[in-house]
Amino acid sequence: MAAPRIHHPEALQPGQTVALPPAASRHVQVLRLQPGDALTLFGDPLHGGEWRATVTAMGRQTVTVQVGEHVAIEREPARAVHLAVGMPANERMDWLVEKATELGVASIQPLVTARSVLRLSGERADKKVAHWQAVAVAACEQCGGNRVPPVHPVRAFADWLAQAAADVALPGAFLSLAAGARPLHDWPLDAAACRVVLGPEGGFTDAEEAALRAAGWQPVSLGARVLRTETAALTALAVLTVGAHGHG
Template identity: 65%
Template sequence: MPRIYQPQALQAGLQFELTPEGARHVQVLRLQPGDGITLFGDPVAGGEWDATVRKMGRSSVEVEVGAHQALEREPARAVHLAVGMPANDRMDWLVEKATELGVASIQPLMTERSVLRLKGERADKKQSHWQAVAVAACEQCGGNRVPLIHPVRTLDDWLRQPSPEGLLCGVLSLAPGSRPLLQVAATDPAAPLLLVHGPEGGLSPQEEQALLAQGYAPVTLGPRVLRAETAAIAALAAIALAGA
């Protein structure tokens, strides 16, 4: 059954028009009145809602909400990513696949070696685009909690904010002495994870030292040098598969 993101509080029997994005999705699928859909994104009830298409307009779709399904498909452990943005369409791919693997949030970063440089209106448009990519990925994969894509920031600016309490923080590193990711994750199995990694070319030594000085543990995914977008996905997959 088609899944549509509808970020509002819902209740059985409620009739309303979908968001423009949701209506466009229904129309692209050529659904008709009487067809069933699944709504998710309720910030209060969570889970999913059954719904039925009632009316189709030229640019609007009215639905009626049915029963609530208390289903969640999120990983047992929240993982947040802070990523040096890879260039071209690789960031889109990273957001899509990270969402499928259950990432809790993504912080796009500009670092010393970043190829992609964004600011002002262009940065805002990219953030909105990536948030839409995350929504579409949740509609496809069955996730009911869309990860938050934060505004683009420089690594220096981001490091000036206090580190959130209760997070187990690591930086993906090729430096000697880095510990395996799952070994570090096992030191506090209940803690959410925050993982930082660089763009093409990695973090500079100065940037990595700045992270280490703030208590980030250097972690490794193994001896191979992975592309920036591959490293993020490999880390998420390793944690998900291990149930860590």
């Protein structure tokens, strides 16, 4: 049986004894691991890859482990795809974050657009983002990803676009049903990283699409069918990462 994968977002060293963060400690306790049991730590921002580790002590609220060998393995796509999305309502955003993480998304930017059903701000938005970040961590623990994609704070579409437009070095495309949008698989993309943005239920307004075009974003299409936001996001990720998987 494979050792459980536990997220530990700090730099580690062989032989080091560390206390796991609260969420990781709770996870280990739920798994009913005992001293001497093996686990795998991932999320090291300095070394990447994975660390072999062994549980050394189980407290009521804390778990201590000894760090062992570092394994320099990565399971991320060779192309980093940064996703911005008009948040779908209900539980669909949870599902989108989970599955996008499994597909290897590089980052997720939740947006509030003109047609958004889900509108978040303030403390409620912060709590949702923290929840989605935890969903991404759990997805990495399950799928083998060693780099958890950041879920950025919720942004209003206009504010986000004004900042995103300044990053001209990173190619950007938006999903559109408008005539003239080229198929996504025909997007001439040689870059190792790119950005894709899509609207919520109902899509972007004409004004939002015009603003994206004016900022240099390319309109692309996934075909004649109208896909739900979460389906479209995952389809776009799959198209852009197929054949672009590599290991470090």
